[in-house]
Amino acid sequence: MIVAALGAAIIPKYLPAVLSLSALGFLVSLLYMYLKAPDLAMTQVCVETLSTIIFILAIIKIPQKFKEPMPAGKVMVNFAISAVVTFAVFALMVNANAGMLAPFESFSHYFMDKSLQMTGGLNVVNVIVVDFRGYDTIGEISVLSLAALGVYNLILSRAGKAEGGEEE
Structure with a gap:
């Protein structure tokens, strides 16, 4: 799943990037099956199939390479934002798993x-x-x-x- 996510993020051509994103979605459905949630897996497969078809039909009309390189400053700002969000989500997950947050009652x-x-x-x-x-x-x-x-x-x-x- 990590390789597919990285591929979707860094592949410079649209079609392989969409296929990598699609692979990630189908791998998520396998994860749902492993976690014994077949209803979520089925929904994920349906949504992923439809979104892949829509993406492929849409990219038929656009060029296959990114035309403009992104300025280095903008790349750094995007990287900083993603790092802050990643750290915040990671901190919340660690706190939830460490018992620092009250568990939800069933x-x-x-x-x-x-x-x-x-x-x-x-x-x-x-x-x-x-x-x-x-x-x-x-x-x-x-x-x-x-x-x-x-x-x-x-x-x-x-x-x-x-x-x-x-x-x-």
Whole structure:
């Protein structure tokens, strides 16, 4: 994952950089599978596939090399900002793991106790997804559906131009 992330950040051509970023996303989905979160893995694969298709269709229209080198001062400012953010996230993670921050209390017992009483459902996972987090689930489905329709539309527009349609 580190190699793919570095590749996406430093490869000077767009297509290999997008493929490296895509590889990173698919490796994240494997990490989700290893952590026993197949729902997250499936969502990650869908989103990564769609975003890779969108990126590839978009870069067909742009040059394959970065034209302007970035000034050294701007590189140093960007590096400093990324170093500060990296250090802050690292410090928070170390503090969280060292017990310096109070651990979150589990609230899974609430769902276990209330699922049958409030919804009449016996399958707690389904009750959480459909009843307790229904709006969130509708939002996720909408985003994935709109992304799929957008990719479908891009593919159709490319196919129409390949069959002899004129560009405007």
